[in-house]
Amino acid sequence: MAAPPTEKGAPVTSKHQLVEHLEAGCRPPTQWRIGTEHEKFAFTWDDHLPLPYEGAAGRPGIRDLLEGIGRYDWTPVYENGKIVALKHDGCSVTLEPGGQFELSGDQRSNLHEVCHEVNTHLDQMRRVCEPLGVGMLGMGFPPEWSREQMPIMPKGRYEIMRRHMPRKGSLGLDMMLRTCTVQVNLDFQSEADMVKKFRVALALQPVATALFANSPFTEGKPNGFLSYRSHIWTDTDPDRCGILPFVFEDGMGFERYVDHVLDVPMYFVYRNGEYIDATSNTFRDFLNGELDALPGERPLMSDWEDHLTTLFPEVRLKRFLEMRGADGGPWNILCALPALWVGLLYVGDTLDAAWDLVKDWTHADHRHLRANVPTHGLKTPFRGGTVRDLAKQVLDLADAGLRRRHHMDGMVDQDERQFLTPLKKIVESGETPAEEKLRRYHSEWGERVDPIYELYAY
Template sequence: MSAPPKSRGEPVTAKSQLIEWIAEGNKPKSDWRIGTEHEKFVYDLKSLRRVSYDAPNGIGALLKGLTRYGWEAIDENGKTIALAQNGESITLEPGGQFELSGAPLRTIHETCREVGEHLKQVKEVSQELGIGVLGMGFDPKWSRADISWMPKGRYKIMGDYMPKVGKLGLDMMLRTCTVQVNLDFSTEADMVKKFRTSLALQPIATALFADSPFLEGKPSGFLSYRSHIWTDTDPDRCGILPFVFEEGMSFERYVDYMLDVPMYFVYRDGKYIDASGQSFRDFLKGKLPALPGEIPTTGDWADHMTTAFPEVRLKRFLEMRGADGGPWERLCALPALWVGLLYDQTALDAAWDLVKDWTIAEHEQLRRDVPRLALNTPFRGGTVRDVALEVLKIARAGLQKRGAADLGGMDESGFLNPLQIIADTGKTSAELKLDLYHGKWGGSVDPVFKEFAY
C-alpha cells in the first residue's frame, strides 16, 4: 500500500478522463518492465513477537537505520512511514509488514539483484536491533490483539470499515504477507488477454506459493490461509471478477467496476478524510458527503484504484496478487512465472488456450478450494498440480524465448526451478512446514522464526 501522494493531478469532470488515465499505461513492448513487490514480518528475536512502530527495536528504528544506505525518508504527521530511492520504495502494511516496492526493471536478473541488495540491507540493520525478518503468507503465531497498528492515516479508516463488510479484513491488514509482480500491456486488447489469462491462473500461483498453514500456533486446515482470508474480507472489492471474462471487457468496463467500489478516503492537505462507503460516482458530481461541492482529481482516482483487491488488479499496469510471501528464491520465482507467461506472445497464446474454456463455476471452485488443498485440488479429472506442470512448461519456454541472459549467459528460466521442484514433488512449502510441525518441531511453530528467517 502506498505512501501519501505528492501530487493531486488534474480535476476530473468526466468518466472519459478516468478511462484515459488507465489507457496511458499502454506501452510498446520495448518499454515493458517488471516491478516486484514483497512483504515480510518483522519480529523480536528474543520474544518472537511482532515489533511495534515505536519500540527501540521497532519499525521506526528499522526505517531510520536504512537511511544510511541513501534512502530518503517520507513522513506522515512527524513519523517516517516510507522510504524512497532510485525508483524503489519501502512502505509499511498496517501491522508493520515491511514491503519493498521495486523499481521497474527489464529482467528477472535485475529483479533478483534488487531483492538481494534489499534483504542484505535489512538484515544488517535488523541484526543491530535484535530483530528478525520472516517470509510467509500469514503470521504463524500471533493474534490480531498481539499486533500493533502502524501510524498511517488511511489504515485507521480502513480498519474501522473492514469489520462492517467481512469477518477477516483485519486479518488481511495485520497478519498477511504477499509477493506480487506488476507487468505492462501494449494495447487495450493486450491488457484484456493478459488480464483474463492471469486471472484464470492466479489459483495455480496460489497453489505453487502456498506457505501459510498456521493460525495462532496451530494448523489452520488451509495451506494458504492468506488466500482464504481474501474470500471474507470485502465482497465489494475482492474476488474473481467474472466480468473480465465477458464480451466487451475493456478499460471502460474496469472503470465502471471501480466506480461501484465503495470509497475509503480522500487525501487533502496532508490528511486522510474518511469517505468510507461513499461513492466515487457521487464524487464526480460534486456530491461526495465527505467533501461537499468538490470534484475529484486524477490523484484521487489513482488512490481509489489502490482500494480494490481482486486477484489481479488493473491500474496503469496489471498486478498479480495471488501468491503467499516466502523465502528469497521464491521472490524471484514469482516475477519469472508471470513474465514467462505474459511477456512472450507464443507463451501468452498457449496459456490462454489452456484456460479459455474454463467456466465461471470452475473459476469459483478453484478460488474456493485451492487455499485449502493447493496442488491437490481436484480439477477436470486431474488436479491443480497437473495444470501447474503445464503452466511451468509454458512459462519456461516463454523465458527461454525472451533470451534475457546474465553475464554468465544464463537465461531467466532458472528462476522457475524452485517452483518446478514444488510441482514435480507435489509438496508445497506449507506441507513441508506441517511435516516439521508434526515431526521434529514437536507441535510448536516457534522454530519457523529461526529456520526460515531471511
C-alpha cells in the same frame, strides 16, 4: 500499501478522463518492464514477537528499522512527523498496517535485475536488523501472533480502513494486520493485449496460490488451510475482492473496468495532509460532485489513483497489471513469482498458448479453483486431474516463454529460466512450502512452530 499520497491534477469531470488514464499505460513491448513487491514480518529474536512502531525500554521498533535503512541513501517520507516510508531510485519501502515491511521495486527490464534488487534490499535489511536483534520472516500469515498482538502503524488511511473493515467481512482486520504477499506488476501493449493478459492471469492465479501456499498456521496451530492468506480475502470485502467475472465477458476493456471501480465504495480522500473518511460514497458519487464529506467538490486525478489502490481483486488493473495471488515466502521464491508471470505473459506465442489453456473455462471452474485451492493447494481436483497437473503445464509454458526471451546473466551465463527452479521442485515433489512446514510440525518439531523463525527467516 503506498506512501502518503499527494494532491495533484486538475479536477476530473468525466468518466472519459479516467478511461484515458488507464489507456496511458499502454507501451510497446520494447518498453515493457517488471516491477516486484514483497512483504515480510519483522520480529525480535529473543521472544519472536512483532515489533511496535516505537521501540521502548531497550526494545527495537519499526521506526528504528526505517531509520537504519535510511543510511543506505534512502530518502525518508513522513506523515504527521513520523517516518512511514523510504524512497530511492524508483524503489520504495513502505509499511503495511501491522508493520509488515514492503519493498516496491523499480521497473526492471529483466529478471536478473529484479533478483539483484531483491537481494540488495534483503542484504541491507540484514545489516540493519542484526545489531537490533531483529529478524524478518517471509510467510503469508504469522505462525503464532494473535490479532491483538499486532501493532498499528501511524498512517491515517489505516485508521479509516480499520474502522471500516469489520462492517464488510469478518477477516478484514486479519488481512490488514496479519498477511504478507509477493506480487509482480507487468505491462501491456494495447487494450486487447491488456484484456488477454488480465483473463489469463485471473484464470491462473489459483495456480500461483497453490505453488506459493505458505500460511498453514494460526496462533501456533494448523488452521486447516495451506494458504490461509488467500482464504482471508474471501471474507474481507466483497465490494472490492474476488475474481471479477466481468473480465471474461464480451465488452471487457478499460471502460468496463472503470465502470466497476466507479461503483466500489471509497475509503478516503486526502486533503491538506489529512485523510477524510469517504466510506459512505462511491467514486461515481464523487465524480458527480455528491461526496458527503466534500459536497460539490470534484475529484482530482490523484484521488482516482488512490482509489484504484484500494481495490483488492486477485489481479488488479492500474496502468499495469498486478498479480496478487501468492503468499510471502523465503528469499529463493521471491524471484520465482515474476519468473512465472513474465514467462507466461511477455512472449506472444506463450501468452496465446496460455489463453488456449483457459479460454473454455466456465465461471463455475473459476469459482471452484478460488474456493478450494486455499485448502487443498496442488491436490485440488480440476477437470479430471489436479491443480498439480495444471501447474506442470503452466510451468512448461513459462519455461518456454523465458527461453524465448533469452535474457542472459553475464556473470553465470544462465537465462531467466533459473528462477523457475524452486517452483519446478515444488511441482515435482507435490509438496508446497505450507505442506513442508506442516510435515515438520507433526514430526521433528514436536507440534511447535518456534523452529520456523530459525529455519525460515531471511
